[in-house]
Amino acid sequence: MPLRPRLPGRTEEGRSADTGRPHEGAQEVRTEAGPESSPVHEALASAASRRLDWPDCQNIRDLGGLPRPGGLTRSRVLIRSDHLGHLTEPGREAMQAYGVATVIDLRSPGEVSRDPVPPSRSEGARYVHAPLIDDANMNNIGDAGNMLERYLMIVEKRPEAFRDVFQQVAEAEGGVLFHCFAGKDRTGLVAAMLLELAGVAHEDIAGDYAETDRQLARQYEVWIGEADPDKRAAFRDELRCPPDRILGVLDHLQQKWGGVEGYLEASGMIPADIDRLSTKLA
Secondary structure: OOOOOOOOOOOOOOOOOOOOOHHHHHHHOOOOOOOOOOHHHHHHHHHHHHHHHOOOOOOOOOOOOOOEEEEOOOOEEEEEEOOOOOOHHHHHHHHHHHOOOEEEEOOOHHHHHHOOOOOOHHHOOEEEEEOOOOOOHHHHHHHOOOOOOHHHHHHHHHHHHHHHHHHHHOOOOOEEEEEEOOOOOHHHHHHHHHHHHHHOHHHHHHHHHHHHHHHOHHOOOOOOOOOOOOHHHHHHHHHHHHHHHHHHEEEEEEHHHHHHHHHHHHOOOHHHHHHHHHHHHO
């Protein structure tokens, strides 16, 4: 599973040194957003407009500016990103200027040990390590079923981990930036759940999720190019973020738990703190 992309047929876990942003020529990566008049396509346009131009962050955007009952979600409150290991001085200054006061790292302990975020990258912000997946389960999840099934495995096996992440978000003062490795799978799950709590429509949540395909288009091609040729097509499908995938997670949460709120209550989060989360973006 491309939580941290594992190249098919390779045993090493490296990542490319190519940190450039997607360029116009890389837009061949499909998002499967549907017709240009579809709600998800319109949501994709909104997501692109919320992208932050921070040097050395490839997949970063503000969760503000999305339609919700009574208005739009607030900006400069919740920011989703890929990991900050590449962040240089200009990027760090941009993060500080944007008001980020807390950085939540969703990666596993092993990932952080192998690829730590130097203190200088999050200087001026409180750093919180809140892994969504432990090292023991990383390979099990990566080898299980299709990507939707893997997402659901994370959700069902790690409710206490989601509770801890959302507790940190609820208690944080100032802007919160959360990230995993690519800012795609684990970050996408957390972002979708936060947006549902804020009352954002599912098509807009799906548009935000699918925007990752645009922002990481160039990096996808680097990863795919490093994979064994006979496994590249399957790997490309794993990397992509089709709207139906995150909609499947939200449907599962609705059917089994009555939605994200019910899931968090079952995980042990008290209603008052869930209410704080729900109003965070209001």
